[in-house]
Amino acid sequence: MKPPPFSYHDPATLSQAVELLATLDNAKPLAGGQSLMPMLNMRFVLPDHVVDLNGIAELSGVRITESRVEIGAMTRQREVEFSAEIAQACPILIEALHHVGHRQTRNRGTIGGSICHLDPAAELPTLACALDAVIDVIGPNGARQIAFADFPVGYMTPSIELNEIVTRVSFPLWPREAGHSFQEFARRHGDFAIVSAAAMLLVDPAGRISRATLALGGVAATPLRMHEVEAALIGQMATPETFRAAAELCRKVEAVGDVYVSASYRQHLAVVMSKRALAQSFSRCGAMQKH
Amino acid sequence: MDSAVDTRTISLTVNGKAYSKAVSVRMTLADFLRHELRLTGTHVGCEHGVCGACTILFDGMSARSCLMLAVQANGHELTTVEGLANGDEMHPLQQALSEHHGLQCGFCTPGMLTTLVELLRDNPSPSADDVRIAISGNLCRCTGYEGIISATLDAAEKMRAGGVK
Ligand code: FES
Numbered sequence: 501m502k503p504p505p506f507s508y509h510d511p512a513t514l515s516q517a518v519e520l521l522a523t524l525d526n527a528k529p530l531a532g533g534q535s536l537m538p539m540l541n542m543r544f545v546l547p548d549h550v551v552d553l554n555g556i557a558e559l560s561g562v563r564i565t566e567s568r569v570e571i572g573a574m575t576r577q578r579e580v581e582f583s584a585e586i587a588q589a590c591p592i593l594i595e596a597l598h599h600v601g602h603r604q605t606r607n608r609g610t611i612g613g614s615i616c617h618l619d620p621a622a623e624l625p626t627l628a629c630a631l632d633a634v635i636d637v638i639g640p641n642g643a644r645q646i647a648f649a650d651f652p653v654g655y656m657t658p659s660i661e662l663n664e665i666v667t668r669v670s671f672p673l674w675p676r677e678a679g680h681s682f683q684e685f686a687r688r689h690g691d692f693a694i695v696s697a698a699a700m701l702l703v704d705p706a707g708r709i710s711r712a713t714l715a716l717g718g719v720a721a722t723p724l725r726m727h728e729v730e731a732a733l734i735g736q737m738a739t740p741e742t743f744r745a746a747a748e749l750c751r752k753v754e755a756v757g758d759v760y761v762s763a764s765y766r767q768h769l770a771v772v773m774s775k776r777a778l779a780q781s782f783s784r785c786g787a788m789q790k791h
Numbered sequence: 792m793d794s795a796v797d798t799r800t801i802s803l804t805v806n807g808k809a810y811s812k813a814v815s816v817r818m819t820l821a822d823f824l825r826h827e828l829r830l831t832g833t834h835v836g837c838e839h840g841v842c843g844a845c846t847i848l849f850d851g852m853s854a855r856s857c858l859m860l861a862v863q864a865n866g867h868e869l870t871t872v873e874g875l876a877n878g879d880e881m882h883p884l885q886q887a888l889s890e891h892h893g894l895q896c897g898f899c900t901p902g903m904l905t906t907l908v909e910l911l912r913d914n915p916s917p918s919a920d921d922v923r924i925a926i927s928g929n930l931c932r933c934t935g936y937e938g939i940i941s942a943t944l945d946a947a948e949k950m951r952a953g954g955v956k
């Protein structure tokens with residue numbers, strides 16, 4: 501349970517980091533360490549080089565524009581959790597973060613690290629899926645942006661090259677009157693989700709749903725965007741019956757089973773979590789965003 | 792910036808005392824504290840971030856020292872359980888834990904203490920639920936947690952009354 505031998509590099513700038521990853525063989529970037537360090541300790545990964553990104557100031561920070569909240573990849577989860585501006589602009593991000601690990605892990609863990617690690621039960625990728633987040637990466641061939649829909653290519657595998665670094669994650673903002681909810685079922689507080697649901701709703705003055713998003717975490721190998729549910733909601737009156745019927749569509753999702761939780765139980769939870777997320781989102785529609 | 796070597800000399804402050812030492816770059820911070828500085832109060836239970844026994848305060852913020860490399864502490868300020876008491880006088884939280892049966896074997900205690908010291912600093916009047924959530928990342932095999940929670944609430948009250956920070 502000790503990390504394997506490696507060479508350690510701690511670049512002070514992003515361009516140094518890019519150069520190191522472009523030239524070193526079998527190198528791993530180290531962000532907050534809350535996933536990579538256990539994997540090193542258990543020797544699931546055996547890098548020849550560790551490139552520590554913690555000294556790169558330009559990778560941290562939060563910026564809120566008219567249309568989105570942009571978070572530097574190395575921004576600590578804690579910093580986002582306690583940001584009054586984000587609580588105003590994007591309260592679902594704070595709600596999701598309260599389910600991410602524990603205070604001790606959020607103090608170190610980063611936004612970009614969690615997105616890259618892409619654990620299917622992790623909250624931030626699920627939220628990124630619901631909100632159509634955009635991921636900025638940089639590598640030896642320059643910078644590019646990846647829409648979250650194109651980001652996961654498989655179980656814990658993002659569509660970034662081994663020599664690329666995530667620099668920023670941007671979450672598009674919804675209008676102030678939108679309602680939001682992040683629901684999660686886990687064995688204990690702070691555990692990875694067995695199933696989580698992230699939802700946002702916009703309702704017109706007549707009470708009809710004009711815009712909806714729903715994503716599920718923990719159900720499959722990657723976060724799932726429930727387009728079918730969204731389509732079933734649009735144009736409908738926002739009533740408990742509408743939410744119940746739309747959430748019921750989640751029972752058909754292709755779910756994974758494991759030794760603790762069967763696939764059919766995950767499907768059942770997908771329905772329940774979705775229904776709760778939609779109902780709570782509606783209850784917060786139009787209300788002053790508070791958290 | 793960097794040099795691809797297997798050892799580095801790091802300088803850091805632990806419990807107010809400055810240290811400078813050469814370390815292997817792959818040594819965890821937990822092992823560094825225990826083996827190099829002989830501060831064995833920080834316990835190592837799982838070495839993969841699950842049990843919380845290795846929690847320390849890193850620049851005042853709780854962190855799992857098994858999930859950090861010693862080299863990452865270069866230039867930083869750490870507090871371990873050894874740094875909580877004031878000479879022979881226990882921290883109010885330590886005192887309360889002993890009075891409320893908040894520990895039995897003591898294995899989880901260093902991590903509980905560092906985590907809860909941070910909580911009481913950030914939230915001097917926590918509810919029982921706040922305490923439960925704060926220690927949700929710390930496993931205790933002995934106490935059933937209730938003594939730890941009542942001790943924390945008691946210590947919080949005493950600290951508020953006494954103006955202790
Ligand atoms: S030893 Fe670090 S969390 Fe268990």
Ligand code: FES
Pocket residue numbers: 893894895896897898899900930931932933934
């Ligand atoms: S007192 Fe024994 S593990 Fe907590």
